[in-house]
Amino acid sequence: MTLAERFRELRKERDWRLKDVAEATGLSIPYLSDLERDRTNPSLETLRTLAEAYGMTVHDLMAPVDFYGERTPAALPRGLAELLEDPVLGAEITSDWVETLARIELRGKRPENKRDWYEIYLHLRRVLEG
Amino acid sequence: MTLAERFRELRKERDWRLKDVAEATGLSIPYLSDLERDRTNPSLETLRTLAEAYGMTVHDLMAPVDFYGERTPAALPRGLAELLEDPVLGAEITSDWVETLARIELRGKRPENKRDWYEIYLHLRRVLEG
DNA sequence: AAAGTGCTACGGTCAAGACGTAAAGAACCG
DNA sequence: CGGTTCTTTACGTCTTGACCGTAGCACTTT
Numbered sequence: 001m002t003l004a005e006r007f008r009e010l011r012k013e014r015d016w017r018l019k020d021v022a023e024a025t026g027l028s029i030p031y032l033s034d035l036e037r038d039r040t041n042p043s044l045e046t047l048r049t050l051a052e053a054y055g056m057t058v059h060d061l062m063a064p065v066d067f068y069g070e071r072t073p074a075a076l077p078r079g080l081a082e083l084l085e086d087p088v089l090g091a092e093i094t095s096d097w098v099e100t101l102a103r104i105e106l107r108g109k110r111p112e113n114k115r116d117w118y119e120i121y122l123h124l125r126r127v128l129e130g
Numbered sequence: 131m132t133l134a135e136r137f138r139e140l141r142k143e144r145d146w147r148l149k150d151v152a153e154a155t156g157l158s159i160p161y162l163s164d165l166e167r168d169r170t171n172p173s174l175e176t177l178r179t180l181a182e183a184y185g186m187t188v189h190d191l192m193a194p195v196d197f198y199g200e201r202t203p204a205a206l207p208r209g210l211a212e213l214l215e216d217p218v219l220g221a222e223i224t225s226d227w228v229e230t231l232a233r234i235e236l237r238g239k240r241p242e243n244k245r246d247w248y249e250i251y252l253h254l255r256r257v258l259e260g
Numbered sequence: 261a262a263a264g265t266g267c268t269a270c271g272g273t274c275a276a277g278a279c280g281t282a283a284a285g286a287a288c289c290g
Numbered sequence: 291c292g293g294t295t296c297t298t299t300a301c302g303t304c305t306t307g308a309c310c311g312t313a314g315c316a317c318t319t320t
Contacts, residue, residue, distance in 0.1 A: 157278075157279090158278070158280075160279070160280080160281090161277080161278050164277090170276070170277060170278080171276085171277080172277080172278095173278090176278085
């Protein structure tokens with residue numbers, strides 16, 4: 001997903017008009033239109049303003065955004081990729097869960113092996129899905 | 131942590147010189163120096179180039195970066211905020227961990243109460259920090 | 261048709277991203 | 291202590307493109 005698509009998604013899921021975003025951010029309607037059509041890139045400051053308007057952090061706003069060449073399957077955390085390839089354990093794990101699990105990291109550190117990932121998955125599933 | 135600090139951290143932990151980054155990215159040494167001293171902000175394209183040089187996604191590069199005013203306490207997930215206020219359980223939880231925990235969500239769903247959050251925290255800590 | 265709503269085309273401007281050159285620190289060596 | 295080399299920073303410049311204002315298009319509703 002491009003950043004432009006992300007912007008449009010966020011606005012649509014709130015059922016906002018460009019006008020609404022413009023008022024929330026102070027940016028102009030034409031410029032917001034340009035952003036959502038990938039005709040320009042925001043500065044980091046503008047990105048921050050937009051994230052704030054959408055009630056989230058820059059980091060969360062960027063989460064589903066793939067920059068050119070990014071997030072190939074190989075870019076999944078080591079161990080998690082292996083878990084997904086496991087015919088038994090990996091089969092049941094949906095892409096929702098992959099997204100959820102892939103976000104887990106502490107100061108750049110992540111679970112290291114298939115077993116740790118699976119253990120976390122089971123534990124989180126019990127909490128989040130009963 | 132600012133973006134500038136993040137850049138310097140990434141370079142230092144690799145024991146690289148500005149020269150090395152310059153060669154890996156095609157950016158000039160003076161400009162990289164400016165970036166690491168917070169005298170300028172990169173464009174998204176430049177950010178992508180740097181992330182690539184450091185072998186990670188833009189998203190991962192930005193993970194520890196706080197933009198001005200982000201993630202107010204009130205914006206923390208319910209339950210997690212309560213956990214942090216708990217004088218006993220919440221005291222030991224560092225901001226690193228708050229960042230990590232706050233990212234946990236599956237299709238918008240999150241742990242609901244203090245106890246669930248704490249349980250997840252303990253479990254993740256065992257995996258991530260031995 | 262006229263008026264309203266929502267988005268886009270187009271040109272212009274000015275801040276700032278990025279660079280080149282040169283100087284300032286470090287560190288080492290004789 | 292002067293040289294030499296390696297690394298980082300100061301400074302001035304240029305050019306790009308982020309962002310804006312105005313006007314126009316497409317589509318409804320009255």
